[in-house]
Amino acid sequence: MIQLFHVTKYFDGRVALTDISLRIEKGECVLLTGPSGAGKTTLLKLIFGSVPPDDGQILVQNRNIARLRRTDIPYHRRTMGFVLQDFKLLPHRTVFENVALPLIIRGLSVFESRRKVAEALRAVGMDHKQTTRASVLSAGEQQRVCIARAIVNSPIILLADEPTGNLDPQLTMEIADLFKSINAKGTTILMATHNRQVVDRMNGRILRLECGHLMADQGVYA
């Protein structure tokens, strides 16, 4: 599903990731842990195609991300969902409009979009707030809407960068459970977090990064 071969990334001459090799199988739940600045977000961005690697190869569903043309990157992104710590919702749009956006981009019909949005919102327990503006939602609700937007396209991979970073402990557990249920349906999850509770709750494979080095992983692929 996801394979990294000796990937290195620099930012302004500073090493962000060094010689990372790993393999993530379909349906796995992988938790990227490590202190701030360890390279967790960079690793997610590399897989997402936001930044190219300076060295090494990244294969996502057998496609080499490093060799993707700039025009192909949006299509690569459509195969995955991305959830961020700071939600990234359009505040003046309704919950429905926010979640439907990836479907408009794909050019789905109104009927199909409505069905998929309702399904995604039901999965995150937000189907009763379809017409509510995103700006009036609580933090937990906003993150649920973000997750709905990430899964509305039925992605094979779901990337999450500190998705519980802005939430209180109770909401954190709720969101962790939500990710677990999504993973249980077969979606591969790669989540960056330094929250111990989330790591314990998710009970997935743990990759530990420190100063750009992969320190611990049972499934290191060399």
Place this chain on the structure above:
Amino acid sequence: MRRVWYFIREAIISIRTHRTGTLIGILTTAFTLTSFGVFLLLYHNVNNLLDRIQHNIQIIVYPKEGLEPAKLDEMKQFLKSNQIVESLIFISKQQALEDFKKQFPNEIHLLEGLPDNPFPSSFILTLTSSTPSTDVTAHLMNRLHDHQDIERVKYNRDWIERLTLIVTYLQWGALIIGGILATASMAIIANTVQLAFYTRQEEMEILRLIGATRLFISIPYLIEGALLGALGGGLAIGFLRSGFAVFKHRIESLSVIGGFSSAFEFFPVPFSLTLLVGGIVLGCMGTLATMLGWMKLR
């Protein structure tokens, strides 16, 4: 279809959000196109006037004194054979004298005491309606001057040439000033769109995050630029129309050039459409100029 609706809606939302910037963009485009349109109007009308004057311009050919009727007939055939001569009238010495008496009855005393009729006979040539170029006319003039039986030729060529030169200057002036103003307008539209870009940076980031192509993200901005340009173009046509109506009204009241006022006209529909399309092109180019830098992002 849904995407099209989305693009239009996004463009309208952006215009409504950035009202001041949009208004400045529309007014700048309108100002640019109005200035360009003034030159276009001037060029169009001077050209019209030139056409009309050239059509009415006559060449007067004076044959040598005492030519036999056969020779005069020969000259008539020679003049008629020229392609740019549409019609020809022969005025005999006697007829010239009669015409003088009719036109200037108070000056008849000037002729008293003269032994003979002092007026020469002449041919009055009218040129074809399709305005001949100055080169063709000059060629005809040379041929007339070289003719052995022709005494003198009267034709106010310099004046026509000067007018033609003015039209050429106007053409170049419209091009240069239009170019400068168009660049300024493009820069201001680019700024307007850039402002919209900055305020919606986060939104674009979200769109990229969920797999929107750069074209998908850009289309609403292109529509915004085109709308802005079209509105500016429409406004410019409005300004020009009302300005021209006032100008024509004033001209008609002036008796000196009142006779020419019918020659002044607002430019035809294709010219107006050119201004409108020009506005749209300016708007789109302004947007593209802003987006080219942003397009480089991965």
